[in-house]
Amino acid sequence: MAKPRIATTSLAGCFGCHMSLLDIDERILKLLELVDFDKSPINDFKEFTGRCRMGLIEGGCANEENVRVLQDFRRHCDILISVGDCAIMGGIPAMRNMVPLQECLDEAYRNGPSVYNPSGQVPNDPEIPLLLDKVYPCHEVVKIDYHLPGCPPSADTLWEALVALLNDKPVDLPYELVKYD
Amino acid sequence: MVRGNGQRRVVIEPVTRVEGHGKVSILLDEEGRVTQARLHIVEFRGFERFIQGRPFWEVPVLVQRLCGICPVSHHLAAAKAMDRIVGGEKLTPTAEKMRRLMHYGQTLQSHALHFFHLVSPDLLFGFDADPAIRNIIGVVAEHRDLAVQGVMLRRFGQEVIRLTAGKKIHGTGAIPGGINKNLTVEERDFLLSDLDQMVEWSRGALKIAKDYTVENLTKLASFGAFESNHMSIVRDDGAMDLYHGHLRALDADGNRIFDRVDCSDYLDYIAEEVRPWSYMKFPFIRTLGREKGWYRVGPLARINVCDSIDTPEAEAARREFMALTDDRPNNMSMAYHWARMIELVHAVEKIVELLHDPDLQGDDLVVSGERRGEAVGVIEAPRGTLIHHYRVNEDDQVTMANLIVSTTHNNEPMNRAVTKVAQDYLTGVEITEGLLNHVEVAIRAYDPCLSCATHALGQMPLTVTVFDYEGNALDSRSTG
Numbered sequence: 001m002a003k004p005r006i007a008t009t010s011l012a013g014c015f016g017c018h019m020s021l022l023d024i025d026e027r028i029l030k031l032l033e034l035v036d037f038d039k040s041p042i043n044d045f046k047e048f049t050g051r052c053r054m055g056l057i058e059g060g061c062a063n064e065e066n067v068r069v070l071q072d073f074r075r076h077c078d079i080l081i082s083v084g085d086c087a088i089m090g091g092i093p094a095m096r097n098m099v100p101l102q103e104c105l106d107e108a109y110r111n112g113p114s115v116y117n118p119s120g121q122v123p124n125d126p127e128i129p130l131l132l133d134k135v136y137p138c139h140e141v142v143k144i145d146y147h148l149p150g151c152p153p154s155a156d157t158l159w160e161a162l163v164a165l166l167n168d169k170p171v172d173l174p175y176e177l178v179k180y181d
Numbered sequence: 182m183v184r185g186n187g188q189r190r191v192v193i194e195p196v197t198r199v200e201g202h203g204k205v206s207i208l209l210d211e212e213g214r215v216t217q218a219r220l221h222i223v224e225f226r227g228f229e230r231f232i233q234g235r236p237f238w239e240v241p242v243l244v245q246r247l248c249g250i251c252p253v254s255h256h257l258a259a260a261k262a263m264d265r266i267v268g269g270e271k272l273t274p275t276a277e278k279m280r281r282l283m284h285y286g287q288t289l290q291s292h293a294l295h296f297f298h299l300v301s302p303d304l305l306f307g308f309d310a311d312p313a314i315r316n317i318i319g320v321v322a323e324h325r326d327l328a329v330q331g332v333m334l335r336r337f338g339q340e341v342i343r344l345t346a347g348k349k350i351h352g353t354g355a356i357p358g359g360i361n362k363n364l365t366v367e368e369r370d371f372l373l374s375d376l377d378q379m380v381e382w383s384r385g386a387l388k389i390a391k392d393y394t395v396e397n398l399t400k401l402a403s404f405g406a407f408e409s410n411h412m413s414i415v416r417d418d419g420a421m422d423l424y425h426g427h428l429r430a431l432d433a434d435g436n437r438i439f440d441r442v443d444c445s446d447y448l449d450y451i452a453e454e455v456r457p458w459s460y461m462k463f464p465f466i467r468t469l470g471r472e473k474g475w476y477r478v479g480p481l482a483r484i485n486v487c488d489s490i491d492t493p494e495a496e497a498a499r500r501e502f503m504a505l506t507d508d509r510p511n512n513m514s515m516a517y518h519w520a521r522m523i524e525l526v527h528a529v530e531k532i533v534e535l536l537h538d539p540d541l542q543g544d545d546l547v548v549s550g551e552r553r554g555e556a557v558g559v560i561e562a563p564r565g566t567l568i569h570h571y572r573v574n575e576d577d578q579v580t581m582a583n584l585i586v587s588t589t590h591n592n593e594p595m596n597r598a599v600t601k602v603a604q605d606y607l608t609g610v611e612i613t614e615g616l617l618n619h620v621e622v623a624i625r626a627y628d629p630c631l632s633c634a635t636h637a638l639g640q641m642p643l644t645v646t647v648f649d650y651e652g653n654a655l656d657s658r659s660t661g
Contacts, residue, residue: 014249015248015249016250016351019249026336029321032318032321041195041198041200042316042317043198043312043316044197045312063223093226098231103230104229107229108225108229109455113448113583115452116452116453116455122455123460127219128221128222129223131225151246181353
């Protein structure tokens with residue numbers, strides 16, 4: 001029987017959740033016996049190659065590209081998991097939701113003390129994706145099946161949840177694994 | 182994709198096996214010649230603005246969320262700036278050594294991650310190998326011992342971070358003026374028990390990187406290579422120092438552009454140009470201007486810029502590295518890998534040194550002095566010089582933040598490397614997946630941290646589209 005496939009992506013996140021997944025350390029060898037990896041930043045599959053049992057989403061949605069990728073994951077994955085606080089509630093990037101956009105633009109590309117920008121021009125090109133007005137948690141964009149909290153969730157949290165789901169068991173994590181900091 | 186003017190556009194999206202979000206666009210004319218190749222940084226965060234108003238002591242834990250691969254770098258650069266805010270920049274020996282240990286642990290885990298997990302598939306299987314095996318999982322299948330070494334080296338670095346910062350990712354160890362814990366004897370002994378193995382594996386990694394570079398020199402010497410300036414911080418005596426020092430820049434021949442520059446004066450030497458097609462700015466040395474003033478940072482630049490390394494094995498490796506170019510700066514993009522593994526060995530040597538230092542068990546953790554309203558903190562992150570600059574008001578709130586991250590310095594060099602490889606490998610041929618991976622190989626040499634580089638917020642016309650559950654667009658509003 002073919003192994004179940006797992007896909008992962010980082011949207012508006014910092015890759016810390018992916019790093020925490022790698023922190024399962026030598027258990028990663030065991031994971032590779034249980035699953036095959038589909039689209040993920042750790043390999044070179046730019047698009048999905050097939051149906052996936054599970055999709056792990058790091059980061060919320062801050063631009064149109066994040067939304068497109070998230071919808072693509074929903075279409076291809078049986079189980080979709082918001083991993084970490086950015087996916088679950090926007091996280092630190094959502095702090096920009098409190099600030100008028102124009103002030104952010106001016107700070108980054110006009111007023112910053114090291115900025116050289118005589119024309120006052122700011123990045124604006126068809127090759128870079130449109131921003132959303134705010135940073136959105138994933139479950140406001142698509143249906144999410146599970147939420148794994150933490151900044152990032154610990155390697156043990158990720159491992160226990162993945163093993164449970166791969167064995168069709170309920171995800172029943174002890175308190176120590178869902179509390180952090 | 183064919184454009185109306187006969188040009189063809191090829192896109193690599195997303196760039197994979199790098200940290201963060203980027204894409205490459207390549208334009209070719211009717212004859213198949215590359216007319217333009219660009220690396221676009223497609224994300225933004227807005228940290229400079231949205232941390233304004235936050236209390237300054239929160240910043241070291243807040244800004245490290247720029248990057249989950251090198252959070253310690255941002256944590257420490259911010260803490261170094263906040264040391265100066267509280268007048269506590271003369272740290273106690275325990276505090277400075279705990280921070281250094283944290284930083285060398287970070288360098289170890291980040292370099293191991295990059296070399297083994299992300300890049301080794303290109304080196305072991307070839308740039309145009311089947312993408313189905315050209316990844317760490319393929320390495321596990323074909324070279325299990327090597328993959329295990331990579332996993333365990335990174336794990337050790339992460340354990341060093343956990344025991345100095347409290348947590349493997351996004352810890353809290355550094356606070357303004359010091360640290361919040363020392364290293365207990367039990368923690369020290371736990372790390373010492375694995376150390377000999379790490380020393381041996383780090384030597385092995387250096388040998389792989391060196392042998393690969395030397396054996397493939399004919400191909401690699403021109404692969405994404407070009408002459409450039411180089412910048413890093415160095416210790417006062419010119420030795421490599423990843424935690425603290427002054428700024429030095431060299432030109433492609435090794436002549437000094439500036440030296441002994443106090444990091445607090447960085448604004449007199451560096452500016453950042455805004456270009457419309459990337460969220461990442463383009464830094465340059467002011468005296469040389471935008472055309473000639475761009476430079477490289479990171480392992481290659483650090484080995485080129487420093488006069489020596491203060492640990493014996495890394496210094497011997499540095500001499501061997503520099504002999505390849507007759508002590509002139511090495512300008513090969515692909516030499517980054519060898520330079521990075523010299524630093525991996527250096528980091529392990531430093532960890533050995535520090536773990537045997539009883540100061541780590543000291544109890545004097547925090548100092549403070551005369552309060553300041555403005556401060557700069559600079560560190561050599563795994564990927565290069567990282568500059569944090571803050572102003573803080575009388576109510577302890579941040580009023581200004583300027584962050585120039587390592588990968589941003591390498592923006593122009595990465596674009597040059599992309600352009601050169603695209604011109605050399607994609608001109609007038611049928612473009613295959615394997616050939617496109619050559620472009621990514623050049624980007625990966627720089628180990629870009631594209632998440633780090635996305636802290637700036639760009640002006641874009643805002644669009645919000647509401648979709649129904651089947652993905653049909655129901656409504657869309659735009660501004661700007």
